[in-house]
């Protein structure tokens with residue numbers, strides 16, 4: 001586990017997760033990973049990534065956290081954060097979000113130090129068609145907030161969102177102001193707006209706001225940028241409060257609930273491996289795998305197994321999805337993927353047209369042109385294609401024997417073998433089966449098999 005744990009450590013640090021959090025995480029992961037049952041069809045190091053992923057999700061609160069609405073309106077949301085993090089934008093986005101939820105909403109502009117900020121909120125309010133309460137720059141922010149609340153109560157507004165002044169850095173005046181506002185507003189939510197690009201400094205920032213003012217959650221903005229989002233872990237870690245929303249762009253629609261699983265996969269930057277492991281978990285039933293292993297050993301692989309395998313692939317997503325999940329396969333062209341998908345469905349149609357006996361005993365078809373013709377007619381394919389499918393099955397049986405021999409030598413078949421086998425379904429209509437040289441797809445698949453030791457296929461012991 002040493003090497004994969006190093007990779008994970010690196011991924012976390014690159015994602016700007018703070019060092020103490022990384023240390024803690026890697027320690028607890030090492031503990032958890034030992035004794036975790038190994039899933040068939042998945043490499044242990046890939047499975048380790050999944051353990052980390054699950055741990056990250058639980059560190060970020062597990063589930064999406066929602067806004068706490070007040071029993072008696074208005075629900076008051078006080079927004080806090082440094083200058084330029086996207087606080088005012090987030091106010092507009094949140095107002096639109098509430099509107100879409102069927103809640104009436106009002107915004108309050110209290111940034112008396114920057115008239116431009118008040119103007120910005122008024123513009124955003126117009127854009128999302130939500131009224132903005134403002135009182136110029138003469139009154140104190142606390143007084144404006146008080147009046148805004150009064151007006152919201154009078155109008156029976158459901159949600160009141162109070163924008164506040166930011167500073168370039170954490171400073172005492174800003175904190176005092178926020179504390180006073182909190183006192184007069186008694187808000188249901190105090191949401192700290194954090195820029196995802198803040199990186200490791202997020203920990204200190206969140207900690208300061210939480211200690212001074214007390215927050216109920218955070219909104220992480222600019223996750224559409226380059227940052228890998230490690231700051232998200234710090235928020236929960238230092239404050240124990242969840243991120244409730246993420247901002248994913250400048251537009252008013254670009255606000256989403258925060259889903260810890262999405263962020264975890266972003267932080268790890270190993271999304272492909274993760275989805276592969278998850279899909280393999282779902283679709284590669286243990287029994288199926290054991291059954292298949294037995295068949296491989298006995299070289300009794302028949303059309304039923306073939307179909308089962310096709311279905312397993314289908315359950316793992318479309319062929320395109322599966323291919324893309326294999327590290328390094330991103331270069332496969334959409335046309336190649338479409339071809340592979342079509343070939344799979346052609347083979348499936350032919351197998352479905354076979355009788356149960358024919359599926360179990362391919363000899364019956366091999367010997368009888370009448371049977372082959374019937375299968376061709378029923379599946380809407382040519383006799384030549386049925387013939388090709390049958391010889392593919394025999395080829396696969398031969399490969400199975402090789403595999404069995406390799407397994408007895410202690411070598412486990414890999415996903416590349418699964419792919420190689422699934423190519424039994426690769427029957428471009430009317431074309432000769434034996435092409436000179438390998439197709440691009442085949443070349444890529446075997447290149448990956450050699451270079452990257454792709455995930456183990458079913459039938460492997462580990």
Ligand SMILES: Nc1nc2c(ncn2[C@@H]2O[C@H](COP(=O)(O)OP(=O)(O)OP(=O)(O)O)[C@@H](O)[C@H]2O)c(=O)[nH]1
Nearest residue numbers: 083084085086087088089166221222247248249250
């Ligand atoms: N790409 C991207 N840009 C964002 C996002 N949220 C805000 N911005 C941009 O970030 C800049 C600053 O946003 P503001 O909302 O003005 O920041 P603020 O925190 O209110 O700043 P002050 O009013 O100065 O306190 C603006 O140009 C926004 O368009 C986001 O989620 N993604």
